[in-house]
Amino acid sequence: MTQAQFDAAVEYVRSLPKDGPVQLSNAVRLEFYALFKQVTEGPVTGSQPWSVQFEARAKWDARHALADMSKEEAMQKYVARLVEVTRESGQPWNPPQ
Structure with a gap:
């Protein structure tokens, strides 16, 4: 997993239209x-x-669950999850080589 592949995945997720x-x-x-x-x-x-701070609490809890995960593992999981989600939708995304 490279930084460029992770960056491409992040850009793809950010660019997804709501509809x-x-x-x-x-x-x-x-x-x-x-x-x-x-x-x-x-x-x-x-x-x-x-x-009672629902959004902030959900974000904190989600991040806290990953506390022991390395940067490299988080990058790999981000890209792998994007590949999985896009394949399920019938619009597969593959990381650049």
């Missing part, structure tokens, strides 16, 4: 968010948000 053929559920979007943050910032820091 396009590849529809990402909120759970999948949260998964991509957590993996992206693990690659770019490392493990989550700071205290856990209050449970």
Whole structure:
């Protein structure tokens, strides 16, 4: 897995139109968010948000679950998950070689 492949995957996810053929559920979007943050910032820091702060708490929990994952593993999982999701939608995306 190269940085260029990860960057291409991130750009693809960011460019997906809301009404396009590849529809990402909120759970999948949260998964991509957590993996992206693990690659770019490392493990989550700071205290856990209050449970009434739904979005902030969900993001923190998703990132906290990846605390022991390496940057390289997070990059691999991000790209692999994108390949899986796009194949399921019938619009396969493959990382550049």
